[in-house]
Structure formats: structure tokens, C-alpha cells
Amino acid sequence: MRVFLAGIIQGSMAEPKIHDQDWRDAVKKVFARHLPSAEVYCHYTQHPRSITYDLARLKGVLAEGHRRASECDLLVAYLPEASMGTAIEMYLAGSHGAVVLTISPLTANWVICAHSDRIFPNLEALEAFLLSGQLPALQAQKAALRKH
Secondary structure: OEEEEEEOOOOOOOOOOOOOOOHHHHHHHHHHHHOOOOEEEEHHHHOOOHHHOOHHHHHHHHHHHHHHHHHOOEEEEEOOOOOHHHHHHHHHHHHOOOEEEEEOOOOOOHHHHHHOOEEEOOHHHHHHHHHHOOHHHHHHHHHHHHHO
């Protein structure tokens, strides 16, 4: 299973700064514990200095991330606040058949609601979902819907 980690990096910050990215390691640890065979890809880990890239390189990195999101089986989105980049990744993953699991308090946000298969208030709730064994059924359900 190919897992893509998507989540806020710069968000709505006007200056060239980024949000805390510690959540990524925490999510990776959850998958290592509960789905150790999953191939977890984190675009930020591959490009931790992307905020400093010139426009040409930035566009290439975005295109690569979009391609990887559209090819994943499962996307985990971390959204403590809105993120345009993550919204695109969620859309691409979901429209290509991936299950989208979102960690966010923004349960009234239309984009999050429309492009998430499940929304969790925190990482512990996501972990409980993975422990419950419901993921394979959700994947099968989404695959069946795509066939019709």
C-alpha cells in the first residue's frame, strides 16, 4: 500500500515561514506500528527546504507531489487549518481512487468534507481507526463505488 502524507506546510502565512512539521514523524510511527508493510511517502521529508526554492524548481516539486498523490492508495491529510496545496492533493488522490483520511478540527470545511473518506479530530483517533481493522472495508467500498 502506497501512503502519501499531505498536510499544511506554509498555509496562509504571508512571510516565508512554515508550520511545525513534527506531526509527520508521529504519523509515520503509527503506520510503522499498525501497517508496517505500507510504503509511506512524505513529500516534505524529500524537500524540507522547498520554501527557499526558485519558481521553476518549486513548480517541478509541486508537479511531482501531485503525481505521487494521484498514484497513492491512501492519503493522510493533516489540516489544523486550511491548506491549498493539501486540498489539491486530497482531490487528486480521491479522484484516482485513493482513500483519504484527514486529521482536522475543520469538520464544517466543504473541501475537507467533500474530499475526505473519514475525518478524525486527532492522531489518536486515526490510530484507533487503523487498529479497528476498518481500513480494508473502506478501501473495498471506495473501489466498488468507482466501478459503478
